[in-house]
Amino acid sequence: MITRRRLEYELVKHVVGPATLRFDTLRGELKRRKKKPRPDSPFGPPLEAAHKLKELMSLHYLAGRYADGAVPVAWVTSGFPVEFLRPFGFHAVYPENHAALCSAQKQVPELASAAEAEGYATDLCSYARCDLGSAFTGKTPVGRLPKPDLLCCCTNICQTLLYWYRALATHFNVPLVLIDPPFVYGKAKPHHHQYILDQMEELLAEAARVSRKQVSLAELVEVMHLAREGTALWGECLDASRNRPAPWTGFDGFVHIGPIVALRGTKECNAYYRLLRDELHDRVKKGIGGIKNERHRLMWDNLPIWYGLRELSTLLAERGFNFVCTSYTNAWAEGGALVDPSQPMASMARAYSHVLLNQDLKNRLSVLERLARTYEVEGAVLHSDRSCKPYSVGQIDLKDRLQKALGIRVLLFEADHADPRAYAKEPAENRLTAFLESFA
Amino acid sequence: MGIDVGSTTTKGVLLGDDGALLECVLEPTAPRIDEQSREVVARLKQKGGELPVGATGYGRKRVPTARAVTEITCHAKGAFFRLKRQGLLVDIGGQDTKVIHLGAQGDVQDFSMNDKCAAGTGRFLEVILGRLNVPLAEVSAYAARAPRVVSISSTCTVFAESEVVSLIAEGEPVEGIVKGLHASLASRVRAQAGTLSPSAEIFMSGGVALNQAMVAALAQAMGRAITVLPEPQLIGALGAALSVAG
Numbered sequence: 308m309i310t311r312r313r314l315e316y317e318l319v320k321h322v323v324g325p326a327t328l329r330f331d332t333l334r335g336e337l338k339r340r341k342k343k344p345r346p347d348s349p350f351g352p353p354l355e356a357a358h359k360l361k362e363l364m365s366l367h368y369l370a371g372r373y374a375d376g377a378v379p380v381a382w383v384t385s386g387f388p389v390e391f392l393r394p395f396g397f398h399a400v401y402p403e404n405h406a407a408l409c410s411a412q413k414q415v416p417e418l419a420s421a422a423e424a425e426g427y428a429t430d431l432c433s434y435a436r437c438d439l440g441s442a443f444t445g446k447t448p449v450g451r452l453p454k455p456d457l458l459c460c461c462t463n464i465c466q467t468l469l470y471w472y473r474a475l476a477t478h479f480n481v482p483l484v485l486i487d488p489p490f491v492y493g494k495a496k497p498h499h500h501q502y503i504l505d506q507m508e509e510l511l512a513e514a515a516r517v518s519r520k521q522v523s524l525a526e527l528v529e530v531m532h533l534a535r536e537g538t539a540l541w542g543e544c545l546d547a548s549r550n551r552p553a554p555w556t557g558f559d560g561f562v563h564i565g566p567i568v569a570l571r572g573t574k575e576c577n578a579y580y581r582l583l584r585d586e587l588h589d590r591v592k593k594g595i596g597g598i599k600n601e602r603h604r605l606m607w608d609n610l611p612i613w614y615g616l617r618e619l620s621t622l623l624a625e626r627g628f629n630f631v632c633t634s635y636t637n638a639w640a641e642g643g644a645l646v647d648p649s650q651p652m653a654s655m656a657r658a659y660s661h662v663l664l665n666q667d668l669k670n671r672l673s674v675l676e677r678l679a680r681t682y683e684v685e686g687a688v689l690h691s692d693r694s695c696k697p698y699s700v701g702q703i704d705l706k707d708r709l710q711k712a713l714g715i716r717v718l719l720f721e722a723d724h725a726d727p728r729a730y731a732k733e734p735a736e737n738r739l740t741a742f743l744e745s746f747a
Numbered sequence: 748m749g750i751d752v753g754s755t756t757t758k759g760v761l762l763g764d765d766g767a768l769l770e771c772v773l774e775p776t777a778p779r780i781d782e783q784s785r786e787v788v789a790r791l792k793q794k795g796g797e798l799p800v801g802a803t804g805y806g807r808k809r810v811p812t813a814r815a816v817t818e819i820t821c822h823a824k825g826a827f828f829r830l831k832r833q834g835l836l837v838d839i840g841g842q843d844t845k846v847i848h849l850g851a852q853g854d855v856q857d858f859s860m861n862d863k864c865a866a867g868t869g870r871f872l873e874v875i876l877g878r879l880n881v882p883l884a885e886v887s888a889y890a891a892r893a894p895r896v897v898s899i900s901s902t903c904t905v906f907a908e909s910e911v912v913s914l915i916a917e918g919e920p921v922e923g924i925v926k927g928l929h930a931s932l933a934s935r936v937r938a939q940a941g942t943l944s945p946s947a948e949i950f951m952s953g954g955v956a957l958n959q960a961m962v963a964a965l966a967q968a969m970g971r972a973i974t975v976l977p978e979p980q981l982i983g984a985l986g987a988a989l990s991v992a993g
Binding site: 738741 | 816817818819820842843854855856858860862
């Protein structure tokens with residue numbers, strides 16, 4: 308029997324939500340047509356797909372408001388094999404994605420302060436502080452986050468996640484499942500993969516228990532196909548920036564990463580990236596760039612600075628610089644190829660342990676080198692992220708090696724991915740401007 | 748013409764066609780940067796007429812009708828214009844310390860700046876010397892008289908001030924503390940320079956280059972002689988003028 312809560316959720320997700328958001332888009336479109344474009348804007352025309360992105364992500368959060376009590380809800384880390392949860396009917400919430408949204412909407416200081424008031428140190432990841440603060444206060448820019456039935460943590464990007472999710476597990480009093488890939492030095496050994504595989508089996512059992520649903524291997528394989536296709540499509544979107552001019556900016560890439568993180572393994576995600584890819588290819592054919600005057604191509608390493616995207620992108624675009632590749636967005640395009648639906652579980656174990664931050668510095672250097680060569684960049688900005696230690700440790704060596712191996716200019720840029728209180732805007736922009744001037 | 752609106756001093760230069768400085772202005776930076784810079788530019792225009800203005804320093808964006816260029820680029824341009832050779836340029840400014848690797852063509856190969864705080868900057872020296880009641884003009888003499896170097900372990904300006912207060916209370920000689928301060932600052936600059944090009948010739952620009960004790964401490968820390976640029980305080984403004992000159 309369908310409950311009232313479930314009915315509300317399905318109505319919002321499939322009928323009311325899409326119609327309302329479509330109406331909002333059309334209204335926004337009318338407004339935009341009335342407004343004349345700024346002739347002095349250093350950017351190319353805005354991406355049409357951005358409207359669809361807004362609809363897709365808004366719907367995700369809108370439906371989320373009605374999810375708990377209607378369908379099983381899982382809070383999931385960005386590197387978790389979320390595909391497995393889809394056939395069980397989970398609504399997946401990504402606290403990291405939510406924290407990025409809070410940061411872009413300048414709400415992190417208030418939310419992080421709430422966590423700090425509970426004793427969480429300011430040195431802790433700003434995503435963690437933001438989301439714990441949001442959980443403690445119930446405040447969020449998306450109206451409401453559904454209460455989780457299950458917490459799903461994968462430590463392939465950092466160990467902080469486990470402590471963060473343990474705090475959430477205590478706060479919400481719900482079970483926590485852990486996928487704990489061993490750190491990969493050189494090449495992972497078969498028993499490493501077996502260790503992950505065993506944890507994946509435990510995950511499936513727990514997901515079945517919480518959702519009260521059994522799924523077949525065929526259903527899992529089907530969703531893995533979708534996830535693999537989604538990451539490949541995302542990779543094609545990123546790949547479009549190999550062209551000159553790049554049809555979009557690295558900052559656009561940060562924003563458009565939402566679906567591959569939060570909706571991976573769904574048809575909506577793949578449909579969106581097909582749309583985006585086609586638009587990017589069309590722009591390439593027409594010679595339309597993400598910025599009007601692409602003079603220099605750069606690479607970005609580490610998380611974006613969510614609260615400063617607009618200012619930094621403008622600073623660069625005005626001077627003819629574009630981040631044509633970023634190790635962060637690339638990370639969601641790399642793993643898909645490793646997934647082999649004929650060996651569903653084993654290949655998933657391999658793919659999820661081979662993410663960028665779960666591998667040694669030598670591998671990180673080779674990824675950055677490959678990106679730099681593929682996208683033909685002249686320089687790189689390594690964001691030394693105040694509260695993301697795993698991504699930032701080793702960047703001085705990376706800087707040195709990239710300069711020596713590729714002869715490109717490299718800047719270490721100190722900031723924080725989500726908390727503007729840890730960002731000294733003027734000195735940071737001064738360093739970045741000086742770096743850009745050095746290309747003259 | 749070029750104007751360098753630093754956190755401590757504002758400098759302006761009028762550059763002749765032959766590269767000579769026709770007019771120089773040097774005064775403490777006032778709280779109202781807009782008014783001050785307008786007056787400085789007006790004084791330079793009285794001598795040189797209507798010319799493009801390049802502005803650098805922390806107040807560069809507030810200089811009316813000027814092209815703003817960062818201190819890194821301007822110090823590099825100014826230093827290369829003077830010396831015509833590659834090397835490592837150290838500029839200890841009021842707010843930040845810059846180490847710039849100058850390429851063979853005077854291009855900025857790489858650079859590093861101190862972290863967000865005032866550790867390792869001219870402000871560090873100014874605050875502590877103020878606490879010790881040592882006039883800037885007598886710093887070198889004080890350091891030269893030091894019977895030994897008193898080690899200062901704090902790099903944070905505020906903590907270093909507390910440490911110095913403790914050292915005074917313990918009866919340490921002021922001269923030794925002054926020498927220790929310079930050694931502490933020099934060791935930070937060495938760490939900054941170490942990641943760039945450790946074997947290059949070292950130049951110094953900026954007002955702190957006039958402090959002989961600092962030059963000596965840096966030479967000792969780096970293990971080689973330091974070339975102080977002529978009129979080191981004006982190098983940024985000179986670079987700003989060069990950045991808009993033809």
